[in-house]
Amino acid sequence: MELELKKNCFDAYEAGGELTVTQEETTETIVPDYCPDIARIITTDGKIYIHNRELRDGKAEVTGTVRVTVLYTPEEEGGIRTLEFAMPFTAESEGRGLPDCASVLAETEIEFLETRILNPRKVFTHCKLVTRMSGWRRTPVAVCADVEAPEELHVEKRLERQHAVVLTHVAEKDFTFSDTLTLSPGREGAAEILTSRACGTVTEAKVVGSKLIFKGVFTASLLYRDNSGKYTSFTGELPFSQIMEVEGAVEGTEAAARLQVTGADFQVDGGDPEGRDIAVTLYLHAAALLRQEREVSLLSDLYSTAYDLTYEASPLTLTGFAQSLTRRQTVREVLEIGVVADSILALSATCGAVSVSREGGTAVLRTGVSVRALYLDEGGAPLVAERCVDVTCPLELPEDCHVTARASCPEEVQGSLGDRGIEVRFPVEFQAEATAQVKKVCITAAKVNTDAPKELSGTPSLVLRCLGRQETAWDLAKRHNTTIAAILSANQLESEADIAGDQLLLIPRKRA
Template identity: 70%
Template sequence: MELELKKAGFDTYEIGGELTLTQEETAETIVPDYCPDIARIIETEGRVFLHSRELRDGKAELSGTVRVTVLYTPEAEGGIRTLEFAMPFTVESESRALPECTVLTAQTQSEFLESRMLNPRKIFTHCKLVSRLTGYRRLPVEFCTDAASEDETLCLEKRQERQRVFLLTHIAEKDFTCSEEMNLSPGRDGAAELLSSQVTSSVTETKLVGSKLILKGVFTVSLLYRTADGRCCSSTGELPFSQIMEVEGAAEGAVASVMLQLTGTDLQIDGGDPEGRQIAVTLYLHATVLLRQELEVTLLSDLYSTAYDVAYDAAPLALTGFWEPMTRRQNVREVLEIGVVADTVLSLSVTCGTVNVSREGESVVLRTGAAVRALYLDEGGVPLVAERTVEVSCQLELPEDCTVSARAVCADEVQGSLTAGGIEVRFPVDFRAEAASRSKRVCITAARVDTEHPKDLSGAPSLVLRCLGKQENAWDLAKRYNTTIPAILAANQLEGEEALPRDQLLLIPRKRG
């Protein structure tokens, strides 16, 4: 007799593949006629903008631009000049590297960027890019929760397990534009020309209201600019933002993980401000939101009958049983030794590299290299750059069986001051991590009861006396000796399974038919 089983299911996303791709780009750039000749390159900065990401038949393709800014000292002139140009790039994975994936998330960073002068009118730029791709596939999950039969003569005993699971139910994407006016820091002179800029983002709040997800956060914009009298100054400001994304069918209480990536920037001095103290900031962004829902499900994991032989089919079911997002901040304070006497610090920047994850037991250590760069003037007014990579680490306590993915960012303004030994810098590094563990649970998929041949228990003893084994539980005893858990508890005058002793003999009555 085929036993009818109750079934349940859900749809979820799971990671179908992860790739890390590296490539190098080079370019020769002619200095435009309106720019003066280059005497010396001071530093090179780059911002990576991803414009498109496509996934077709398991093959991923990214395209974007590295927006390069070269600061240099001009020949026969003082001060600092800037040269900007774009280096387009395309990243492709091998065919079928992400099979069956339907959604692609990607992040591309510049791991190395350098420009050198070929002659006063031409420079050579070398850039190394690292792209991290994750493909997600839609996965329907079905499982049995109970045996549907109400026939008491079958004498069925069922083992049902309650399991907490975390489901990635929605992946939503949106391109949006943020336009704001930024005022230069109080006490700063107005800007005549913008030399370079840096933009970092931080999501501070997410809220799900019906089918709408509200995102709130802050952009931190740092500027290096030249004043009307030729001096260089810097200024940093925070621009709050909020966005609404449509997420149809999202469950109340779902938790959002948000990734923001710049796809372009446009910063200009406001022409309506004669003092040059207002900067028109337009930021173009791509937002990716992963929504996770916590559920408690019931799995039918074992089955037997005290009256008939039962045969069943079972299969492992992989579920995410633990997931936790976290942010840990580490405050860093370091001194950049410069070997000369500095007069003024013009700008400071921090770029965090890849996060390495190591663990021992339940202790997880996250490490990243924070590249610190300071642009300053020596006492003769010559612009110079000091660089140093600082290792920053963070320790977490997490279950041994979980995996951890993390990235590190410096989303706040970098503080700095001149000291006798060089330039002291102070900045925070935020480790944004997600810990998850997947476990396999055996779940019955089909069951059959041999109702034509009842069990022959005529020769079986009516009572067994034994201790509970180290690896045994009440279910194991009941199934082995063809009885039930309530019968064992009643025979030993115990109120619950948790009261079963392991060092005392137990009375195990057999149930006959």
Template identity: 70%
Template structure:
């Protein structure tokens, strides 16, 4: 007779493919007629805007543009001028690199960006891009939790265990537009023209209420601008934002990991405010991974003391450990510039990819941070300096967990002029997602020969023996066709925890 089993099903996502793609893009750009000739290139900035991400039969494709800003000294003029242009790019994986994946998350960053002048009216730009792709597929986990029978005559003994697991239950995506105004402080000159800008977004708070994810954060906007008098100035500020993302089904109590990706930006001087207000419009794509914790009951083993019972078991993999954490490292470095600087115009610190190494439970995270400074020398000429520094941090995690980490510099770097150059101070935040899976076995199907009782002829009615070091009372009860309550009762014990390994136990055979 086939036993009816109580089954529990739940859906989740799992990573079905992870890839890192690198590519190089080059472009020759003509300086527009309205721009003066180039005398000397000072620096090059680049922002990546991702426009599309698609999955087609297991193949991942992304496309976007690198918005390049070249700062240069004009020929025959003083001050700093800017040249802006877009470099389109696309990246794709091999066919079937993301099998059965239904959602694609992508991040693209410039690892290298350089522009040189071919002549006063033409520049050559070389860019190396790194694209990180993660595909997720839907999975259905089915577990047997119990035996659906009320027939006490079958004398079925069952072993169940409760496992705590964490599942990636929702992946939310949303495109949204943010608009705000940045006020220049009273001590700064007004702005006539934005030369270049940087934007960093940080999510500071997340909360799930029913089917809604509420997130709050800050956009840090850094500006380099030209004043009406022609001076080169810098400013920065923070703009708070909030968004609501909708989930299918209940997500109450889920923990969220949110990634923000710029898809465009428009930062301009508000002409009606005498250059004291900066209009900021950002176009973004938000992706949120929601994880929910739950307790799962597994039917691990069963037998009958009255009839022959057989079953088939299947292996299960459950997420036994999942943690999202942050570690901050404060960095202080000196950029040696070789000249006497008059003032600092702007500073940036951009971390690269994070490498993960481990020894036992000790995990070391490392990244290379590119530090760049734009400054004025004693003669008022704009110059740039850069340096790469290694930043690392250590943390303790279970040995068998998988670690994924990213690094950010969400706060504006601070700098001071010193005898040796420019001292730069900034925090690097490592955001870590760690998870490990545990293997378990669960009953899948079971049959009992209810028409034929067990033949216990010759089996002893009483056994006297100790419990082995690797044995449990369940093992003894199943082996000698009895039950755990019967063993405890025969030995005057209240629970399994009271049974020492060296104690002789009376093991009575259960009568059908």
């Protein structure tokens, strides 16, 4: 006789794999006619704009652009000039690296970027890129939560309550943000923007109805030539809020959202004669992971005290622990320079990939931060000082959890001139996601042979023994063809918790 199982079914996402693709790109660029000849390259900066992410038969492809900005001093002129150009790139996974995945999230970072002069009208740029891809597959989960069995079959069942964290949504959205960045009072207006950069930080994300509302702030940094001909930098913040459709989401679901800038445009507002207003347009890609906590009942074991019972079981993997953490580390370093500096023009700090290692019970996050200072020496010549700083962040997390993390510098880098060089101060924010999985066994089918009652005439009616090491009351009852209730009653105990490890127990045989 087949037993009727009660099943609890729900959809979920699970990690489908992680890939890292490295590549090199090179290009030769002609200096446009409207730009003067190049005498010396000061520095090269690059911004990654990912435009598209595709999955085809498990093969991932990421396309984007490296927006390169070269600052240089022109021949027979003073000051700083800008040369900008784009380097398109495509990162592809080898073979079917992400099989059966429904979506892919990707991040690309610049590992190395250099531009050198071929002649005063031509430059050569060499770039090394690292693209990290994470695939997510949609997986239906079927859990056997209980069993229906007539009383005359004398079926005993073992149900386990399991805490599970279910990834219910991997949602994505492209959107455009426009606003005006106003220079602070007392500053000269901008005549020309030399470099610009923007990064976004999500400070709040919550599900309301079938929508995800997330808020945050964009930090925009500029280096510009003002109306008096001087070069200066400015950093400002622009708040934002967005709504993303997440059909089927439940209010109270934990949401983690991240942003990628896929394009940016900074222009001096033509409607402002003083040049104090900067029109900012950002093109963005938002990705959100929504997790819901559930208490799941698992039918993990069965037996009958009256008949032979057989069952089939299969392994079941559930996420039992998931936590999103944000930690901030403050960095103070000195960039040593071999000349006397007159003033600092601009400071920046760019975080690389985050590695995770274990030191005892602590997970240690580590990233390399590239710190760069553009400054003027005492003769007014623009120079650059750079240094890579190793930043670590310890986290107390379970040893068996999997940790992924990102790092960013969400605020303006502060700096000052000192005796040893340029002292910089800035925060590094680590955003980590930790998950731990629990492996269980769940019954998928069960059958009772009602034509073969158990032959119990030769078995003792009473057994006297203690619990064995790592043995439970369930194990004891099943082995001796009785029930937990019968054991508790025979020993005048109220619950399993009352059984002492060295207690001698009376184990009666249950009579059908």
